[in-house]
Amino acid sequence: MEFDTVTVSRLITAMTLTFHIIFATLGVGVPLFISLAEFIGIKKKDKHYELLAKRWARGFIITVAIGVVTGTAIALQLSLVWPNFMQLAGNVIALPLFMEVFAFFFEAIFLGIYLYTWDRFKGKYTHWLISLPVVIGAAMSAVFITTVNSFMNSPAGFTMENGKFAAVNPIEAMLNPSAPTRIAHVLGGSYLTVAAILAAIAAIALLRKKGAEDYHKKALKLTVASMLIFSVLTAVAGDFSAKYLAKHQTEKLAAAEWLFETEENADLLLFGWLNEENEVVGAIRIPGALSFLAHGDFMSEVTGLEATPEDERPPLWIHYMFDLMVTIGMFLIGISFLYAILSRFKRWNAHSKFMLWMLALSGPLAMLAVEFGWIFAELGRQPWILRGYMTVDEAATSSPYIIHMFFMFLALYLVLGTLFVITLRKLFKDNPVELELEKHYLELNKGDEK
Amino acid sequence: MSYEIIGITVLWLFLYGYVIVASIDFGAGFFAYYAKVTKRDHIINQIISRYLSPVWEVTNVFLVFFFVGIVGFFPSTAYYYGSALLVPASFAIVLIAIRGSFYAFENYGSKQSNVYMFLYGATGLLIPASLSVAMTISEGGFITEENGVVSLKYWELFTSPLAWSIVALAIAAILFISASFLTYYASRANDEAALNLVRKWALFWATPTIIMALTTMIALSQRNQRHFDNMLELWWMFGLSMGFFLIAMGLLYIGRNYGMAFIAIMLQFFFAFFGYGMAQYPYLLDPYIHIETGVTNESMAIALIVAFIGGLLLLVPSLILLMKLFLFNADYAKGKK
Ligand code: HDD
Numbered sequence: 001m002e003f004d005t006v007t008v009s010r011l012i013t014a015m016t017l018t019f020h021i022i023f024a025t026l027g028v029g030v031p032l033f034i035s036l037a038e039f040i041g042i043k044k045k046d047k048h049y050e051l052l053a054k055r056w057a058r059g060f061i062i063t064v065a066i067g068v069v070t071g072t073a074i075a076l077q078l079s080l081v082w083p084n085f086m087q088l089a090g091n092v093i094a095l096p097l098f099m100e101v102f103a104f105f106f107e108a109i110f111l112g113i114y115l116y117t118w119d120r121f122k123g124k125y126t127h128w129l130i131s132l133p134v135v136i137g138a139a140m141s142a143v144f145i146t147t148v149n150s151f152m153n154s155p156a157g158f159t160m161e162n163g164k165f166a167a168v169n170p171i172e173a174m175l176n177p178s179a180p181t182r183i184a185h186v187l188g189g190s191y192l193t194v195a196a197i198l199a200a201i202a203a204i205a206l207l208r209k210k211g212a213e214d215y216h217k218k219a220l221k222l223t224v225a226s227m228l229i230f231s232v233l234t235a236v237a238g239d240f241s242a243k244y245l246a247k248h249q250t251e252k253l254a255a256a257e258w259l260f261e262t263e264e265n266a267d268l269l270l271f272g273w274l275n276e277e278n279e280v281v282g283a284i285r286i287p288g289a290l291s292f293l294a295h296g297d298f299m300s301e302v303t304g305l306e307a308t309p310e311d312e313r314p315p316l317w318i319h320y321m322f323d324l325m326v327t328i329g330m331f332l333i334g335i336s337f338l339y340a341i342l343s344r345f346k347r348w349n350a351h352s353k354f355m356l357w358m359l360a361l362s363g364p365l366a367m368l369a370v371e372f373g374w375i376f377a378e379l380g381r382q383p384w385i386l387r388g389y390m391t392v393d394e395a396a397t398s399s400p401y402i403i404h405m406f407f408m409f410l411a412l413y414l415v416l417g418t419l420f421v422i423t424l425r426k427l428f429k430d431n432p433v434e435l436e437l438e439k440h441y442l443e444l445n446k447g448d449e450k
Numbered sequence: 451m452s453y454e455i456i457g458i459t460v461l462w463l464f465l466y467g468y469v470i471v472a473s474i475d476f477g478a479g480f481f482a483y484y485a486k487v488t489k490r491d492h493i494i495n496q497i498i499s500r501y502l503s504p505v506w507e508v509t510n511v512f513l514v515f516f517f518v519g520i521v522g523f524f525p526s527t528a529y530y531y532g533s534a535l536l537v538p539a540s541f542a543i544v545l546i547a548i549r550g551s552f553y554a555f556e557n558y559g560s561k562q563s564n565v566y567m568f569l570y571g572a573t574g575l576l577i578p579a580s581l582s583v584a585m586t587i588s589e590g591g592f593i594t595e596e597n598g599v600v601s602l603k604y605w606e607l608f609t610s611p612l613a614w615s616i617v618a619l620a621i622a623a624i625l626f627i628s629a630s631f632l633t634y635y636a637s638r639a640n641d642e643a644a645l646n647l648v649r650k651w652a653l654f655w656a657t658p659t660i661i662m663a664l665t666t667m668i669a670l671s672q673r674n675q676r677h678f679d680n681m682l683e684l685w686w687m688f689g690l691s692m693g694f695f696l697i698a699m700g701l702l703y704i705g706r707n708y709g710m711a712f713i714a715i716m717l718q719f720f721f722a723f724f725g726y727g728m729a730q731y732p733y734l735l736d737p738y739i740h741i742e743t744g745v746t747n748e749s750m751a752i753a754l755i756v757a758f759i760g761g762l763l764l765l766v767p768s769l770i771l772l773m774k775l776f777l778f779n780a781d782y783a784k785g786k787k
């Protein structure tokens with residue numbers, strides 16, 4: 001690999017985004033679950049749920065801090081690393097970026113209020129109501145930023161005149177062809193991932209048998225039920241995303257499925273590899289499934305890579321990213337479905353060691369699915385930064401110092417990541433659930449077997 | 451009014467907002483460290499952390515708002531400033547990241563260590579220093595554009611009296627604004643000991659602020675005659691600024707009405723900041739970005755202004771609620787809630 005400024009620019013962006021997306025995903029999803037838990041707690045007058053909301057919120061403060069600082073980094077880096085891109089595309093995508101900041105603003109204000117007013121209001125629902133703007137603000141910021149990324153994949157809302165954008169329609173640019181399906185998929189994926197991570201935390205606590213079983217089981221009930229709902233919704237939205245690709249961005253789907261020639265009744269390939277002659281070896285073939293994924297009809301025709309000029313084709317290894325994401329998605333549906341069935345019947349044990357292990361795994365796996373999904377989506381757009389209009393090479397900065405900046409940011413993320421883990425561990429180790437239950441919720445002790 | 455004027459006015463207002471709220475935050479970091487070193491932390495750090503905890507994120511959004519807005523309204527700023535500022539702005543990002551995240555780590559994670567207090571104090575002074583580079587290069591002569599490659603003349607920058615006086619002015623102003631805000635906040639909380647300490651700091655930092663403001667004017671006159679002459683034409687703005695400064699000093703000195711004193715200081719900076727900005731018209735980056743040719747297309751400008759008004763309708767009531775709950779709630783300031 002050659003380390004020219006373009007390559008380093010890509011690396012720095014990839015690094016910042018892969019790091020940011022972890023915290024962004026948590027930032028979108030966690031407020032929903034805090035809000036849900038507080039609501040159930042008030043409704044059922046169950047202090048366990050209230051404590052859940054409080055403890056999740058405490059951890060959330062730390063994830064938000066990193067989300068905010070890495071997000072600030074991205075917003076600045078868009079101009080610093082891709083000055084040519086922002087100069088051109090800024091004319092069309094400024095609106096959603098601008099509105100995203102408003103969404104953050106809104107969210108930040110109410111988050112500040114929410115965190116510092118647990119016991120300041122008389123009515124119990126007043127404090128809960130403050131969580132709603134946080135949930136909405138977080139979701140809206142995801143919506144806006146996703147429209148920007150969708151615009152990069154399917155530009156719309158302008159005409160090109162002498163290398164400049166003319167007749168710009170900012171609303172049309174936001175509602176570009178790929179935006180609706182991707183918004184649904186990104187939001188669903190975020191909620192799914194957070195549900196899985198919170199479930200994993202509860203499952204690990206149960207595996208370690210430190211006590212407070214009721215508390216953790218209630219957490220599992222809430223999060224795994226959400227996992228089931230959101231995993232199905234995410235898969236459906238992902239299916240729609242694939243149908244969008246089949247129609248508007250054929251090269252991405254073709255590269256992801258190693259479909260070199262246009263084909264009717266095309267097979268879905270799982271994993272495998274390519275030999276010297278670019279033939280697929282060792283893959284699991286599901287007959288006709290690709291046609292079904294692309295157009296909802298097993299006999300339909302799917303456009304292959306040959307329809308795209310050779311120098312405009314994305315790298316072929318995104319196949320693995322796509323497969324891993326889909327496999328994890330199926331796994332998450334499966335495991336949460338199994339849990340739901342097992343807990344329906346008293347005779348069966350939904351909290352067996354095996355189930356808890358599977359749930360503990362699902363958290364990290366879901367986060368990996370988000371990462372794989374983004375790498376698939378971003379690399380599948382190559383060599384374009386703005387599909388059909390500007391390539392990545394044309395967009396990058398020409399500053400020779402970009403390589404130094406890369407290492408500076410690498411160091412920063414290493415430090416932040418390490419401190420994040422240390423702080424979270426300390427926060428929850430110094431103040432375990434068992435202790436907090438004993439101290440503040442005496443009335444709940446032991447007796448409440450239900 | 452044309453779109454570019456509305457746009458730059460709104461953005462300049464937000465930058466002003468950032469200057470005020472961030473100054474309070476950055477200065478407080480420095481004072482907290484200084485108090486710790488001089489073993490007076492028990493007097494003021496309670497006050498500082500009670501005010502800062504709920505608002506640091508909001509402060510940060512002001513900055514993000516400004517640069518997302520300026521790139522939106524004037525896309526060519528992304529090209530010139532983005533290319534030239536890669537290094538200084540990246541440093542600012544790293545410092546902001548350290549400050550913001552350490553803040554969360556330390557406050558919720560563990561006891562305040564000395565390393566953390568030092569970083570918290572030092573970043574508060576280094577962030578404005580690195581951000582002020584953008585101010586400096588807007589005066590022109592620090593950037594070259596050859597074969598479509600924009601680069602920053604580092605040597606020119608580091609040997610420029612203007613650059614250094616802007617840095618010094620930024621730091622002095624931060625400490626002055628912050629100390630006078632803390633004076634007001636301490637008086638709200640009825641904390642005599644803290645009040646006496648921070649009031650002394652406020653009085654002290656007033657002098658360097660004015661000296662550096664004058665020095666910067668002189669340095670500017672050597673660098674960019676046009677900007678300087680425009681500023682002289684707007685002499686009344688700077689006269690008003692000076693007047694409010696004197697009012698604030700009087701109030702601080704006799705030790706009354708600290709709220710009014712702080713408002714006077716906000717007005718002092720308001721007039722100086724807008725006088726400076728208006729004198730720079732019509733350039734956003736002398737001579738590369740002219741405000742009229744640099745502005746985005748009409749439909750985007752309208753969309754941004756509409757979004758802005760909508761956003762304000764949402765934000766202003768929320769901000770008022772935030773301030774009511776924390777800033778102007780005497781019980782909270784006193785630490786009872
Ligand atoms: C928990 C995370 C998660 C899970 C389980 C899935 N995905 Fe996904 N997927 C994402 C998280 C994600 C993502 C990170 O949110 C992406 C990246 C870009 C985007 O728009 O969403 C994405 C992109 C993405 C794209 C590309 C969209 C584009 O580039 O325009 C397709 C076609 C799919 N997904 C399809 C699926 C299918 C059929 C799944 C079956 C279960 C699936 N995804 C599960």
Ligand code: HEM
Pocket residue numbers: 010011013014015017018021024082145146148149152371374375378379381382384385392
């Ligand atoms: C938030 C989740 C995202 C992740 C994890 C992500 C990931 C990545 C990765 C891995 C790359 C490197 C591709 C390469 O090696 O060339 C990349 C490139 C890039 N992404 Fe994304 N991306 C995300 C969202 C976005 C969004 C929302 C935008 C638009 C505002 C964006 C803009 C870019 C740009 C400008 C590049 C550089 C051009 C390129 O190499 O493709 N990304 N991103």
Ligand code: HEM
Pocket residue numbers: 020021023024025026027028064067068069070071072073074075078097104105107108138141142145146186507510511514
């Ligand atoms: C789909 C991908 C992304 C999602 C879901 C996402 C979401 C988030 C979330 C939840 C936060 C924390 C904000 C808070 O709690 O206040 C955040 C911070 C931030 N993100 Fe991202 N982000 C994504 C990608 C990007 C990209 C590509 C950019 C750059 C244009 C960006 C810009 C920002 C900024 C500026 C902040 C900090 C805002 C503040 O100061 O409060 N994000 N993001």
